[in-house]
Amino acid sequence: MQEKIIILDFGSQYTQLIARRVRELSVYCEIHPFNHLPVFDDTVKGVIFSGSPYSVRQTDAPQINLSLFHNKFPLLGVCYGAQYIAQHSGGEVVPSTIREYGRANLQEINAQSPLLKGIGKDSQVWMSHGDTIARIPDNFDIIASTDTVKVAAYHVRDSKTYCIQFHPEVTHSIDGKQLLQNFLVDICGCKQDWTPDAFIETTIAALREKLGNDKVVLGLSGGVDSSVAAVLLHQAIGKNLHCIFVDNGLLRKEEFEQVLDSYKHMGLNVKGINAKDRFLGQLAGISDPEKKRKTIGRVFIEVFDDAAHEVQDVKWLGQGTIYPDVIESVSVKGPSATIKSHHNVGGLPDFMKLKVVEPLNTLFKDEVRRVGKTLGINDSLIGRHPFPGPGLAIRILGDITPEKVAILQEADAIYINNLKASGWYDKVWQAGAIFLPVQSVGVMGDERTYENVICLRAVTSVDGMTADWSHLPYELLAKISNEIINNVKGINRVVYDISSKPPATIEWE
Structure with a gap:
């Protein structure tokens, strides 16, 4: 089983960045809201508490039962996480006399602390908080300070609980990567074995077990996500994967022909559908951006459904959903306010009675590219710029x-x-x-x-x-x-x- 780190999200804008830094160190991690805890099984090697826009002194601040973690898993509290653990262990958190935001330097460091191994005096860190830890419990030891923040980092004695007031995940914290590596490797004992090769091997095996001899349909877009998802599914189930690539008349110049040819050279079982007239006919006279998006989404589902019904006994819909989409859907605050409808067609209409399989739903975009490269997918597809699902329709302001x-x-x-x-x-x-x-x-x-x-x-x-x-x-x-x-x-x-x-x-x- 793949070992992992659990990151509990208290609403910080930096939570995804913590996950990216952990992944960069070849350690698999998952983000979960503090109020929707996952199963903590033997694969969990450690836990990270994120920061938060809340103050621990607020009555409506996020709350969590520390006894579930303390002395059961190595624990790293970051910013709000550090203040929460101090406050709920008998310490005191008070408003800062000045808002502590921006670069600072560690002036006092306990060089014997495993968390701070290889990090020297004057190391630059990034602060972002309005409260400060005024007092820590007797069984806590301060392991780092700055000129203005006495408790910049602390350790809970006789435990693997460490907390820091600064953000190691941002590039402004010069030794942040070293600190995270110290926590992950020296304190949690992670093997750093989560690589593209490992992901591919375990994912293909899991897909074979999950899908068996079932048929899957997948809509290709010419983009990175759907292409990598298709190759993984193809390696798992071969010709039982049926790919559909729709020309909605809103692709770039000669893109349909070029991308379709690339897919066929990759050995994919793909059907190209020219639906230009159908899309452009339905879009005639529509200027409102949301109406354009919804029209394109509706027609795509109609065209895709027609093509899917030509494949007998299909049971699964393949999708190129990636991890940021998953995180957003279960975030602490719920889905973000809708600025515009998502470029991808979200959800399935009731008449499409298909189960969904998403091979990439644990990967960030840069990880998808690395997996695609390892799979041998052509650089012209892997390095392709993101392109919106509605295509040129949302790059033509006004009617189409x-x-x-x-x-x-x-x-x-x-x-x-x-x-x-x-x-x-x-x-x-x-x-x-x-x-x-x-x-x-x-x-x-x-x-x-x-x-x-x-x-x-x-x-x-x-x-x-x-x-x-x-x-x-x-x-x-x-x-x-x-x-x-x-x-x-x-x-x-x-x-x-x-x-x-x-x-x-x-x-x-």
Whole structure:
């Protein structure tokens, strides 16, 4: 059985980052809300309490029974976790005289502590808290302090419970990775054996046992998640996997043909369906972004269901759901407020009586890419930028017409090809062209024009939760703009989006 670390989420914005850092150290971990505890079996090697936006002094602050963990598992409390353990063990937490936020340096360190092995004096850490631990119980030992935070880290004597007031998971804590490794390896005894190879081996074995001789249908998108999910399922059940790749008329230029060809070269049992006219016909005259999304989702399910019914005795629907989607659905605060409908079709209509299998629902996006690389999937698919499920429909602001789609496909192809040729494609997390619902005056030759505007968008990010606009070279932007205006009829102006997320989103709709 795969050993694991359980991270209990008290609502911190950094909880996913803790998990990512643990995974980077080749240790499998799971995030669970503090109020929905998992089964703690022999595979659990240790527990981490996350931070929280709450103060431990609030009456409605998250509460947990410490006796379930103390002296039963190695325990690391981070920020709120550290304050909670101190407060509920007889210590005292009070409001900080000043808000302790940002960089700090450890001035006093107990070098004998296994948690702080290899971490020297003046090591920079990241603080983010409004309370401070004023007093610890008699059986607690302070193991690190800063100039302003006396209890920056402590150890509960005669136990494997360690707590820190700072955040080791952020890059600003210079030795944060070392501290986590000390906890995971030296204190919890983790073997660091969770690798892409190990994941592939155990996942394929589990899929074979779960699915047996059953048939599975899976909708391919050309993206990383569905492609990796398909290859894992294919290696587990072979021809019993039936893949469906739908052309909704809103893909990038020549994408349907190119991706379909890639899938067939991978040995997948895949059927391509040209449903352009059906989608574009249903979208005619619709400008509202949510209505566009819902229309595309509805038509996709109809087309997918028609194709699935052509396969006899299907029992399972394969999906490329990844771990952030799972975490979000069971988060401490519940699903986040809907800013826009999820790009993927969420849920199944009642008439599709299928069980769901999700081979990637324990992986983050970067882990999916590493697994795909290990599986031998072509770099053109593994390194492909995220592309929204509704496709170009949400990159055409306003109503959708075949003419607008054709214009955007041409402009987007010039943009992406230039990013690839210049070496910038792999430096950017996501890029795409946007068709704006405005026209502007221009001059071409001796003639006045009144044509459309294309906006270029490129961002850097780790997982899409936050993003910064990419600082593409002016010379490259000038070349792309010139090629689009000269080669795409109907465009006479190109602009570049320099908004970050937040406050903006990556897509415009």
